[in-house]
Amino acid sequence: MTHFLGDLSLALYVASFICYARILYVPNLWVGRLASVLLAGGILAQYWALYERSLSLHTVPYDDLYGSMSLFAWLLGITYLGLELFHRERAVGAFVTLLLVCWIGLLGLLTPRSLAAPTVPRGALFAFHVTLNTWAYAAFALSFILSVIYLAQDQVLRSRRLGVPFWRFPALDVLDRMARSSVYVGLVALALGVSMGFTWEHRLRGTYSWGDPKVIITMAIVGVYVAYLLLSRSANWRGARAAMLCAFNFVMVLFSYTFVNLYLTRFHRYL
């Protein structure tokens, strides 16, 4: 069942990508709406896949690298869909769904789907801590995509060599607002997630692991994204420079999500 739902979500993401890509070339309101519906369908199917997997594991779905990455993709889809509805802009959908398709496709190819042994239950607080932090990373990933598109669009405008998709991409101002919204979502999720993590740890051990590399890098991530939000409204940074900073910040997120999780931290390793 989990396999079927996983494949179904991938198929829906692929269909959604095709529709989003189509409206980049030939705008059509109904194809755009269909793209959003297919994406929502993919998100729903992936939710059930994660849920089924959790039931089988008797724990949360992110207890291993596969589950964690799958949850990341799911939250990325949700965050994008939310931003799309809020900003009423679909032109970025092709890029986000392409990332989702590649991510889930690779995940399916590289990670064995045999279920790991059940892990020790850690309670709801811990579950929220991990989910919110993963959500924050997904939102930052989205802001990265938006910033890269911003930089590309800015470059095209400056070079004056306008291709077909140029006229279909969102305006710089819209991309900027979407990226900022995404960072806001990420920061709020991260702040809540970190707070819950600390609370959970304090209840369990009576201490706070301030020295853990994961905690340090997370604080740094909060710092650089807050700096982005502040600088992106300043005279010298507004626009392409802020977009560049936002894109660079995501490198830290990737570093935290991969290298730190795998090699540096004691408490945040994938099982």
Added chain:
Amino acid sequence: MPTTTANSNRSNTVRIRVALIGCNHRTAPVELRERIAFSSQQALQAADELRNLGILEEAVVVSTCNRSELYGVPGDLSPSSGAEAMEDYFTSFHRIPRGDLEGRFYRWSGPDAVRHLFRVAAGLDSMLLGEAEILGQLRTAYNQALDHGATGPVLNRIFQGALEVGKRVRSETEVGARPMSVALAGVKLAERVFGNLKGHSALILGAGAVAEQVVEHMRNRGIGNLRVINRSFDRAAELAQRVGGEALAWESLESVLGAPDILVTSAGATGPVLTREMLERALAARSGRPVFVVDLGVPRNVAESAADLYNLYLYNIDDLGEIVEQNKKARESEIPRAEAIIAEHIDKFEAWRSALEAGTIVNDLRDQFHKHRELIIREKLKDMDDVSAEERNRIAHITEELIERLLEEPQAKLKHGRGMRGRLAGLEAIRHLFGLDEGQK
């Protein structure tokens, strides 16, 4: 009603004919086009007269600055004499000697006339490829004729199809997308920076004609605030009044430069009116918020070095011209896709036509067969006194049944046969073989 062919006796054959005559920007210069243009009132009058004279059964006159066309369903006349009569009417309506229009008219009939209308609706026959205005003009012309009762099932079908084609071509292809004028290109590019122009402000420097077009496009998009500066304050005030903006004195240029999001310059000057330093100060005054500058002046009004200022997007007249040229090529490359949509709708129309015609042609054949049957029976049985009345009835019944059986298969094939072309060819063959059109000729 569709044209009912005046066949020899009592034919019910429905033959759907469409005819078109007209001239457009390709066949006639503007001096001639303006002489043969129809006002909306004249268009309705012409449609009435054409129907009253029996030249047409249905009529729609389409008259725009680039074309004057007469679409109709000819009455009992043959297609060629129908078009001739339409042309005669056209020239006499406008009191133009026929010689003046010699070679200027194009005439189309049947699917070619339908194709022409669909191409017009798609913007493929327009002077500016893919322009959207024509679709609105067609809709107005058709709606007026419809309300006036000048249309019937055939023209209703064709014009509704044309409006659908126009809509589809614009939504499914790039034929109507992307700006084709320098003014619109400038405004569209500004939208690539700011998104919706509502709530944004613009400053117009100079009062040139292209700048005025830019202003018009910005106004149509609901630009929040418009200011006009010109060396001659009177001209600035005049333009500001026309576009609903505010006129400012030339001396205030530098002090107001920090406010607008969009700058449109078209001032007559020998050197740059806006230097890099001036724009640098303007950007600082607006906390680095982006500025989009459209420089329409020749010589250029904005210093070239300003192009690399951070958050300033500068496009001059050549840049915009190049974009328009690129867009033109892009639109042209979409023509095959638009033609495919047109072909699809022509097939739909032809299918409708063949279905309608097939239904009536079999009835005509039946009538003809029965007529012959009655004649033969009367002739042959005349001298057969030994045939009783009952036997005569049986013979009549059997021959009737024979006719019905003979017609069963052709009827099914004409109605449901594969391929519209095959069905139409079948209809033509039957008409020809059984002389169903003879009365008409």
